[in-house]
Amino acid sequence: MAKCPNCGKEVSEGFRFCTNCGEKLEPVEPVQSVEPAAETVEEAPVTEPNADTVEEAPVTEPAAEAVTEPAKEEPASEVPVSVANEVPVSEAVNEVPVSEPAVEVPEEIQAAEPAPEPVSEVLIAPMMEEAVYREPAGAPGDNGQSRETPEEKKKQPPYFLIGVAAVVLIVIIGFVALGKVFGGFNPMQLLGGGTPGQKFLGYQTDYFNGKLKAMEDLGLLRMEDNRALTFTVTGEVKGNKEVAEYLEDSSLVLKTKTNLDKGNLQASLLVKLTGNSVLDAYGEYDNGNFSFAFPSIDKKLYTADVKTLLENNTGEEVQIPDLKKSKENRKLGKKLLAKYGVLLSKSMNKKNLTTEKGTFTIEHLDEDLKDTKYKGTRYTFKPKAEEIEKFVEKLADMMEKDKDLEKFIEQGAYGKYLELISGYGRNESTAEQLSDLAERLRDNAEDIGEELEDNNLTWVVGVEGKTLHEIYLFADNDDNGELDTEEESYFVLASGKDKEEVAEFFNISPDGYSSVVYLWNTYKKKGKTLDGTITGMLDTLYLNKTDYTIETGKKYQILPYGEYKFRDIEGDNGKVTLTVKAGKKNSTDCELKMSGLYDLDYNDIRSMTLHINVKEGADISKPKGKTEDITDYSTDELYDLMSEFSSEIRNIGEEVFGG
Numbered sequence: 050m051a052k053c054p055n056c057g058k059e060v061s062e063g064f065r066f067c068t069n070c071g072e073k074l075e076p077v078e079p080v081q082s083v084e085p086a087a088e089t090v091e092e093a094p095v096t097e098p099n100a101d102t103v104e105e106a107p108v109t110e111p112a113a114e115a116v117t118e119p120a121k122e123e124p125a126s127e128v129p130v131s132v133a134n135e136v137p138v139s140e141a142v143n144e145v146p147v148s149e150p151a152v153e154v155p156e157e158i159q160a161a162e163p164a165p166e167p168v169s170e171v172l173i174a175p176m177m178e179e180a181v182y183r184e185p186a187g188a189p190g191d192n193g194q195s196r197e198t199p200e201e202k203k204k205q206p207p208y209f210l211i212g213v214a215a216v217v218l219i220v221i222i223g224f225v226a227l228g229k230v231f232g233g234f235n236p237m238q239l240l241g242g243g244t245p246g247q248k249f250l251g252y253q254t255d256y257f258n259g260k261l262k263a264m265e266d267l268g269l270l271r272m273e274d275n276r277a278l279t280f281t282v283t284g285e286v287k288g289n290k291e292v293a294e295y296l297e298d299s300s301l302v303l304k305t306k307t308n309l310d311k312g313n314l315q316a317s318l319l320v321k322l323t324g325n326s327v328l329d330a331y332g333e334y335d336n337g338n339f340s341f342a343f344p345s346i347d348k349k350l351y352t353a354d355v356k357t358l359l360e361n362n363t364g365e366e367v368q369i370p371d372l373k374k375s376k377e378n379r380k381l382g383k384k385l386l387a388k389y390g391v392l393l394s395k396s397m398n399k400k401n402l403t404t405e406k407g408t409f410t411i412e413h414l415d416e417d418l419k420d421t422k423y424k425g426t427r428y429t430f431k432p433k434a435e436e437i438e439k440f441v442e443k444l445a446d447m448m449e450k451d452k453d454l455e456k457f458i459e460q461g462a463y464g465k466y467l468e469l470i471s472g473y474g475r476n477e478s479t480a481e482q483l484s485d486l487a488e489r490l491r492d493n494a495e496d497i498g499e500e501l502e503d504n505n506l507t508w509v510v511g512v513e514g515k516t517l518h519e520i521y522l523f524a525d526n527d528d529n530g531e532l533d534t535e536e537e538s539y540f541v542l543a544s545g546k547d548k549e550e551v552a553e554f555f556n557i558s559p560d561g562y563s564s565v566v567y568l569w570n571t572y573k574k575k576g577k578t579l580d581g582t583i584t585g586m587l588d589t590l591y592l593n594k595t596d597y598t599i600e601t602g603k604k605y606q607i608l609p610y611g612e613y614k615f616r617d618i619e620g621d622n623g624k625v626t627l628t629v630k631a632g633k634k635n636s637t638d639c640e641l642k643m644s645g646l647y648d649l650d651y652n653d654i655r656s657m658t659l660h661i662n663v664k665e666g667a668d669i670s671k672p673k674g675k676t677e678d679i680t681d682y683s684t685d686e687l688y689d690l691m692s693e694f695s696s697e698i699r700n701i702g703e704e705v706f707g708g
Contacts, residue, residue, distance in 0.1 A: 246397030268605035288655035304667035370462035425513035434498035449487035636664035
């Protein structure tokens with residue numbers, strides 16, 4: 050147990066930040082406490098999937114329908130496990146009857162002769178360039194200096210595991226891009242739900258399904274195919290009379306309209322200062338064509354074919370998302386998730402997937418929750434090199450022949466992610482990239498298996514009843530079944546509860562020393578009110594301690610009603626408070642107040658308040674005027690055009706404010 054050097058509160062081993070004040074901490078030795086009785090899982094028969102069934106399986110789109118439909122009664126011995134981990138704002142996901150898996154898994158192939166180059170360099174090198182962690186210079190307590198990395202490690206870190214972490218990030222991005230990719234999705238049903246391997250994967254999928262639904266219920270992931278919003282922003286300041294006068298009759302109006310059924314996105318912006326319109330802008334994306342205008346500066350409407358424009362100026366093939374295929378791609382995403390989930394579950398057996406039934410604690414939570422005991426089951430997946438090699442070969446075969454995967458990538462324009470993984474440029478088609486990646490996987494399957502076994506790849510899942518409490522994916526360098534956060538690469542998710550307090554912890558560390566993703570969230574729920582604190586980091590983006598008191602129970606336009614208090618990142622006296630409440634005519638009013646600015650020397654401004662009204666609906670019309678096609682513009686011509694607009698906007702600012 051360590052103490053925070055800033056506030057003095059005790060903090061559990063392995064924590065990167067103080068859960069009380071957000072102070073960055075030096076690494077400490079972790080201690081894992083487990084009291085299970087080892088037990089071997091009996092291997093259940095796996096029904097061979099049928100690809101034709103999956104093709105025709107209906108997919109429910111809205112998440113709400115899936116969670117409100119009552120489950121059918123089944124005999125206790127046949128009822129599948131469906132997990133709905135407690136989340137801040139959503140009810141538990143009801144169980145859904147299990148159907149047989151409906152996915153065809155390709156036959157095994159003979160391993161190709163492994164390439165002589167190390168798998169770390171051959172397979173993952175391109176991804177590693179993107180996954181390098183940079184310590185955030187602005188994080189409190191480090192004085193802008195990065196921590197030195199130890200020169201020596203016990204073992205070479207598993208680079209393929211780091212690649213897995215990068216893929217996890219890509220998948221998260223994909224979830225956001227797809228919206229309701231899990232809407233109406235029951236992992237146990239699609240994976241079969243009978244074998245320990247299917248349950249092992251199903252618990253995890255269902256957990257994230259519940260989290261996505263919780264965010265959707267809060268309005269944080271409202272990604273309807275057709276939606277229109279109008280944002281009206283006004284402001285006021287104290288301490289500077291001149292600026293205050295400018296803002297008295299000033300406003301910014303942003304309108305957005307999304308119609309994915311037609312593949313159309315529109316936006317307009319109008320800025321008024323002291324009652325005068327000083328800037329008017331318009332933009333539209335319509336099935337691969339982009340148009341924009343600045344009517345207050347130039348009466349022309351500029352248009353371009355985005356794909357051609359980018360390819361002409363980059364010399365590379367460019368993928369453009371087909372917005373009209375968004376719904377179809379979400380269905381493909383569910384189908385692919387089931388297909389590859391079945392493949393992974395088939396690599397699990399009674400030797401490499403074991404269970405420990407009894408009580409366990411979660412060491413990665415703070416001192417108020419770390420000693421809480423949970424009675425349930427811990428699954429541990431620890432495959433051998435030969436098993437990993439065989440899985441990689443099957444994966445390569447499936448990817449190379451998968452037309453659904455190819456279509457999914459092309460319709461969603463995910464070629465950049467494929468390029469990141471494969472290391473090949475976009476001048477190749479998606480089919481060629483998948484083929485190249487498959488060949489690389491086959492050539493290095495043996496090396497991948499040996500490397501992961503050498504680093505003791507370990508994947509642990511802990512559940513109590515139907516509630517998932519922990520996921521650990523790490524390199525067990527000491528081969529003791531315990532995660533060493535100082536020495537080992539890892540992915541950690543922990544969720545615990547003690548009386549009224551709930552804590553959730555999420556961390557990805559590629560080297561056991563620094564984090565690329567970190568999130569700590571604690572809250573208490575009283576009725577429909579959540580009172581909590583969140584601290585986090587995504588690469589170099591650091592989210593300091595943020596307190597929130599919000600209402601739950603219905604979908605909101607932007608954010609849940611309530612109050613959000615943000616601590617000043619620089620550690621000065623600045624305070625930022627966001628208040629969200631119901632506005633007139635079914636709109637939402639947001640008030641963002643920044644105080645303590647006088648000490649920061651902001652032109653004598655003591656405080657600033659922004660009022661933001663958000664309402665459904667947006668009246669957007671395309672500006673009239675001469676149309677100019679800039680599809681064939683060179684890079685220099687585009688630069689000159691943008692410079693001209695920038696200069697005009699700067700002149701407007703100088704004219705209004707002087708100087």
